[in-house]
Amino acid sequence: MSGLSNTALPLYEKVKDFVLDNIGNGNWPQNEKLPSEHELTSSLGVSRMTVHRALRELTAEGYLRRVQGVGTFVSPPKAQSTLIEISNIISEIKARGSRHRAEVIVLERLERPDQMLLDAFEFKKLCPIDHSLVVHYENGVPVQLEERYVNTELVKNYLDQDFTSIGTYDYLQHSTPLTEVEHLISAVPATERHARLLHIRERDSCLVLNRKTWTGQTIATVNTFTYVGSRYSLGSRYLPPQK
Amino acid sequence: MSGLSNTALPLYEKVKDFVLDNIGNGNWPQNEKLPSEHELTSSLGVSRMTVHRALRELTAEGYLRRVQGVGTFVSPPKAQSTLIEISNIISEIKARGSRHRAEVIVLERLERPDQMLLDAFEFKKLCPIDHSLVVHYENGVPVQLEERYVNTELVKNYLDQDFTSIGTYDYLQHSTPLTEVEHLISAVPATERHARLLHIRERDSCLVLNRKTWTGQTIATVNTFTYVGSRYSLGSRYLPPQK
DNA sequence: TGTCTATAGATGTATATACATCTATAGACA
DNA sequence: TGTCTATAGATGTATATACATCTATAGACA
Incomplete structure (x- = not known):
């Protein structure tokens, strides 16, 4: 057995x-x-x-x-989620003993991204961008919407991974040397699309984590993680070194 | 060799x-x-x-x-991010070149805190707790509600400071050696009290930062910072040292 | 010249074995 | 009854071996 x-x-x-x-x-x-x-x-x-x-x-x-x-x-579950690991939602869910399921909504290469997206990457010319949109479920209930845009010049074969089990973060972490990371956390009301994908009502509060990563001077990825406000919070615990 | x-x-x-x-x-x-x-x-x-x-x-x-x-x-040095300095809202506002004003709503010593509060501090017996509630304005518009509960055993004379100018965070930072800090970030709909104090509508999205601090084994402060979702976001940017 | 392919060489995993080191405790002993 | 001690049993480290898997590339080949 x-x-x-x-x-x-x-x-x-x-x-x-x-x-x-x-x-x-x-x-x-x-x-x-x-x-x-x-x-x-x-x-x-x-x-x-x-x-x-x-x-x-x-x-x-x-x-x-x-x-x-x-x-x-x-161990007591205290020092679990620092801000660095928060988007590795799969192991978080597993650690809570919940069942995890990921549903891939969009998986595509944008050969001609629109201007807003090109601006987000600070691209001067037209450049293809990989795009993925995944919903993560905990015990059948959607808890996170994970949307990623990836610089195809820097990250190769992004679309080829197994999105439902591996977790996109692990892949990115190991495939590209990131030199800079920016996080922006905000609370926004759910749009119609949020409401539909996350099974909540429009205007319900959502916690949004925007992460942008650089490799040198070049923007590598632009990511948006949307958490259902009533079901999730982000935590970080800081313990200074003991003398 | x-x-x-x-x-x-x-x-x-x-x-x-x-x-x-x-x-x-x-x-x-x-x-x-x-x-x-x-x-x-x-x-x-x-x-x-x-x-x-x-x-x-x-x-x-x-x-x-x-x-x-x-x-x-x-590898380039690992990308890390913390949320330590985010709540010093006064210098944030000043750094943006905006006008800051703070309004003290409540300032009191609770000689007999209710059970929920005692539990938050993990107090076994009745113990007085200092309480402050301050609204921060940027150019006349409210952006943050700052509510603090302070262990009177550990922090002396908390109520005596000048709340409108100094900023409560600086005082706490310098008066007590904190050994541990916990942050919890969530998105919640505005309550009636939030709506009234922050000049928003009920159910509007708010970003809530809960911070708990320890000195040794003892809880020193329990704080809640409520940001207006449509006017504020928390950010952190990490730039590794360039070699 | 361009394309394809076999392969060297790199990391990744799994096992069996051996010994080191630490802790709680059963049982000898005063 | 109290103290000491040998030891069982747990984790910690180190090695040799075998095979899996991935990538760049030398060289065959059209």
Whole structure:
């Protein structure tokens, strides 16, 4: 009995998902002691090093706490979402034990973007722009609208990734060296399109995070994340270094 | 010739230090291709898995960028963003060249705070709390509602400051050593009170920033900043140092 | 000259093995 | 009854090995 998912992910990622699932669905509550690496090794049918890597990474990400000689424990969910990781909504949802689903609404290459878009990228001449629009669902309820415009000169093959599972942020993060990031957060009333895609009413409050990234002097991506105000908030916690 | 430090660190930490040193002293400039894992393995005299772990962790920490089949490269410094300085609205308004005015609506010591407030501070017993409510105007137009609750045990003489000019944030910043700060950002529809104080309509979108601060284990302040959605947004821009 | 293809060489993952190190505790012992 | 100690069992690190996967490119070929 493996208990691991069937997707094409690497084994250590499946083990991570397995642990996050057990935390999320309340099977392993806060401060619960996890099965030992040895037990997970035999119950999941993978090597101890694979289990170890999964637990080590989850510890670095703040989900677990490990004490040598004693065991592994579920961490309180406090330092979870800093502003940097907020748009990695997939792991956030999984960590809460919710079911995640992504629906791709638009996926296209704009060969002739309109002037407003060209201005956003500060393009002087006509230049193709990749465009994706994805709705993220938590337990079947839409929580985030993710719209991205990508400079095709800087980011190759953007449209070829698997948008429903990987999460676009991971891809961008690893494919291009970003030198500058700008965030702009605002509260806006839902437009007709927002209302339709997010299953809310027009004028309902939405939290909008605009992110613009540069590579050197060139704008690499222009992104808009729209959260349903009544269902979501952004958090960041700052702990100064202890002396 | 190992090139690794002599301290008692684990090997993979020494390899990480070795790489960071080479980046730091300019030996490997930005976008430089690192020696391959195989080369590092033989030149440093450690196994490939140890080199691999070091490079993988440095990649996760944003120092390196790796491309399968190609190689490992020095990344520009990692893009980070924080929201620390956003609520000092007075200097923000002044920096824009606008006229600032603050109106004090409430200024009181709550000798018997209600249960909800006591819970917010995680007080077990009855404890007085200072309370201030200020509206900030930019060129005569209200843009922010600033509500603060302050632990009277930790912050002395909070009510005695000049609220209209100094700005409450500066006072708190300098009077108490904060060890932890938590921000929570959400979009909410305006209540009747919001509407009246901010000269907007009910249900208009507002951007709410909740900030909680700690001094050690004790909660020092609980603050709520409400921005008029149509007039304000929170921004942060991160520019890594150029080498 | 241009196109295609096999391949070298790079990173990525998975396993088995060995030993190091830390902690709680059972049980010996005074 | 209290203290000490050996040890089981947990995580932490290091290695050798094998294979998977991706990319640039040398060189065959039309």
